[in-house]
Amino acid sequence: MNGALTEQLLSAARARLGETPRERIGELQEGRRLLGIPRPARIVARGTAWHLGVLLLTDDGVLATGDIVRSRAEVRRGFAAESQRRRAELAAAAARGGVPEGETVHIGWHPIDPARLDAASSPLAVRGDDALVRWSAAGGYMPLERYLDERIDLLRHPPERA
Template identity: 65%
Template sequence: MNEPLAALLDGARARLDGAHREALGELVSPRRVLGLARAPRIVPRGTAWHLGVLLLTDDAVLATGEIVVAREEVRRGFAAESQRRRAELAAAAHRGGFPEGRPVHIGWRMLSLDAVDGESDPLRVVSGVPSVRWSAAGGHVPLAAYLDERIELLVHPPAGA
């Protein structure tokens, strides 16, 4: 295991104790019953602190995916297919048991601290320094400074946020 990276994440967990966590969910397609398809749903898979491109749980670090807000299913017209898909995901979260208006993270993926040098992961060791790529177009920044900023925003959000 990458010890400097693990130590940074453990320190972040200690500083986040008591801070707001967000729901993690997984999209599942139920089995057919008597040949009839049932609507997919998003089922709970725990909670995490949302730190930008990272989701931090008690024992893991995840790369973020999509965020949907649980909503009851309603019929309406859509100007774009992407709007229809978002509404379907929101309804799937509601069917999965998330209360109306609750943000849910889906499509996240577990990151291995042993393999932080992978090209696709946002975590990487650059010149011996644990780093994070905070956007697809951005470069890597030191993880310690990134965590400091994100934890401060989560624990003490700006007025009106």
């Protein structure tokens, strides 16, 4: 396979991003019991990455994005939907994990090995001599180089009021 081309494009993207701000990546740790009393879950920091759409680019790897949570202090309130309750629990878990209020943290991500791309579980693929990215589950593939160019440009020059 042509994982070398994919890795070359990702390395070039890292060089172009340089000092561009990164976002936190974390891992949800369910609360343990302490003296029989359950402790609440928290999100533990696992590093930082550049958020490029469906990809999170770290210094030495690439991850597929999962959920994005904005840290918020825990507040008791009623919810119309269970999904709202879960999002609020994750936001509170981020705050308990030390993420400053209002900042985002990525959870549920998974690593991608550019040398062994599996189209079923990865947004990256190689077809022939082309490195490709699937930008949504229902979307088609587009050239990785063009995708990275667009995403890096958006990250470095966000639209007004974004």
